[in-house]
Amino acid sequence: MTQGTNDKPAAPIRRKPLAGAFGKIRIGSETVQLLVLAVILFMFFSIIVEKFLTVRSITSMGFQMPELGVLTLAMMLSIYTGGINLSVNATSNLAAVLAGFFMVRYIPKDAAGAVVTLYLAVAFLIAIAVGWVCGVINGLLIGYVGVPPILATLATMTLYTGISVGLTGGATVTGFPTQLSVIGAQTILGIPIPFLIFVGFTILTYILLDRTSFGFKMRLLGSNPVAAEFSGINNRAIIMGAYMYGGILSAVTGILIMGRTMSAAYEYGATTYVLLTILICVLANVNPGMGRVIDVFIAVVILQILSTGFQMALSGVRGSTFFKDFAWGVLLVLVFIANYFIRGRRAQSS
């Protein structure tokens, strides 16, 4: 059953070494394709949209993309291990709401700047702890109870959103100390702080996936869970770890949203973020046991270029926000077609 075409060695396609700060970094033909796509789109909008190629619009992109970017890393981990996580955005909002409650209720009105900063740190820890707990619940359901990931996270998505609604009564939590806006509105050397946070978590996730035994096991588990178990990998623990880290990343997104909007609510990003993170993972060719963090990063940039580009090009035109969704759809279809010609042909010829 294993004979026939398998005898011929396929052309080496997987990883090309690229010298860098971390030694060899995994890149592949997909990385190059995505990079080319990003550059083409950037040039396209620079030419057709006035003021697209300005410090202001680029900085604004740097403020906008981190939320989606960090959330996509959480989504990536679940797909990488053979699952999916629909509760990423619900987790962000629940973490933000609880951290927001803490800030509103416990920070004294007349507290000094340094004290407020300390309180903010505690609020962030609360958010991360909430994200972690949400991840643990997902991990328990998927890894230990054996609920299919799509059902488990659909359930927890509803649960987490429900808790946020219940706590806030559907209202928006506001009245945060102004120092919080450092996270959402300020720059270091001209680079938006949220973008630096996004880059930081991208590097952390890269190291986790490609440089640790946890990442190695996640990849093999995603590739074939039965063989992983038969190789002595503790599948449950790895799944738990993947969803815990995903919960923490979701909480970080919650903090970023709070920093930008200076508020917290159950509904931020609720209609689009989950689907967008999946879309980016598809664009970056993330599959069970396959996918590169660098590709996800570039795909996030591509989506932001499209989003900002269309917004600026169509500002003032009625229905422009719908056209943005349309553009993302078109992009996805084009990516599938391109993949058919690039990878499909190869698969058929072998």
Next chain:
Amino acid sequence: MAEDLLRAEHISKRFGGVVALDDVSLTIRAGEICCLVGENGSGKSTMIKIISGVYTPDEGDIYINGHHYKRLTPIEAIHEGIQVIYQDFSLFPNLTVAENIAINELLASGKQVVDWKEVEQIAREGLARINASLPLDAVVETLPAADRQLIAIIKALLANARIIIMDEPTTALTQREIQALFNVIRELKQRGLAILFVSHKLNEVMEIADRTVIFRNGKKVLDQGAAGLDIPTMAYYMTGRRLDTSAVTFEKIDETAPPLLRVEGLTLHGGFYDVSFELKAHEVLGVTGLLGSGRTELALSLFGALPADAGRIFIEGKEVVIRSITDAVAHGIGYVPEDRIREGLFLDQPIADNITVTLIERFLRRLGLLDLRTKSAEAERWIRHLEVKTPSGELPVKTLSGGNQQRVVLAKWIARSPKVLILNGPTVGVDVGSKVEIHELIRQLAHQGMGILLISDDIPELMQTCHRILLMRAGRIAREFRREEITEQALNAELVAAATVESR
């Protein structure tokens, strides 16, 4: 002299730069079972596809029933009575037995409405042709492989086959089912059909062949009557190497040494009952029995995948509790599974990662980061040591042939140097050359002091590697043999006897 139904003469076929067949001739005669033997990539499959019209040869002529063809199409081949039964039987798994048997006739009739009485009648007629009885309304995917094969044979007969080509027909069958299949094949031969039996299992070829044809590297290296051919000779023609198995030396076991693994009264309800045995260092212990005898369940229990319900397990004299695979691995047990695609390999992942998966913690350095250089060096070392044929360890493991894939699975466990290694069907679907090398490897591992539990229903394999053989029957150890005390024939008889006991 039997009539020549098909003559393929001076056939050559190239795929790109690869010569699949080089000036090969093949004759198929009525009332003859012709066995076509060769390793993977020897050109067997290409030949089948040429005489069934799938491929057009670059050079050569095909004569079928006296008709001359330069280019044969699949439709012409079918009209000439050539039927191929592929390994997957090409059935509709979601349809019933009757529907599968009748479907060709129904399609040919061009009717728009299904007459279920007619379907049933066609099916009954078909079953009667080989005296088989199968439930007509059973869904095919729920049937064992042997029954699905019978359906495929019936379909071929209903299509007025004169030549039936069977591609590796015994791959998915148990010993007993193989015997049943052979009876059907002999019956077909009696009726004057020609059978081309394609296989690399030499013991089966020995049993069934009237004439044996051997291909190697796209050339025909042997074509003669089966009488007087023995397995070593066939293996020589197949591999081009003398595979000397007579001079195998067995590792001496220190009988007084305490056992490496001791099992007492191990029971898994629905699997096996009250199993006790000892395995010493340097020893290869065979476990045989039919499918369903509990042999695989026993292995899975020792490996923690199906924890036993009762009984005790001792390793090096200390009692251990094995509730999970992680426990088993921690106690120094390794397991090479029977279904290597599902349980053994990560097909899309690099060969190197498939090997180092069991060792990954060893490459951890400061801050919990992996030392990738040492990891790939270790993988390369095992690729060389087990002679896995690949240009690079970074290629996905699915690019390898069956024999090389199995070496990767073996490497991943051997690399951990387990105390006890359980091998379940280690050479299933592996070519003869690799098979001999894997047997040699097993003996080497025993030499190094590993205790090996070899689960297999390949009798020659057991005889060539094991010191002792346990025969399981209905979940219990029925007999124990020392290798010196028993011959291949006697062991085979015991296994078949077990079959008749169980089928009653």
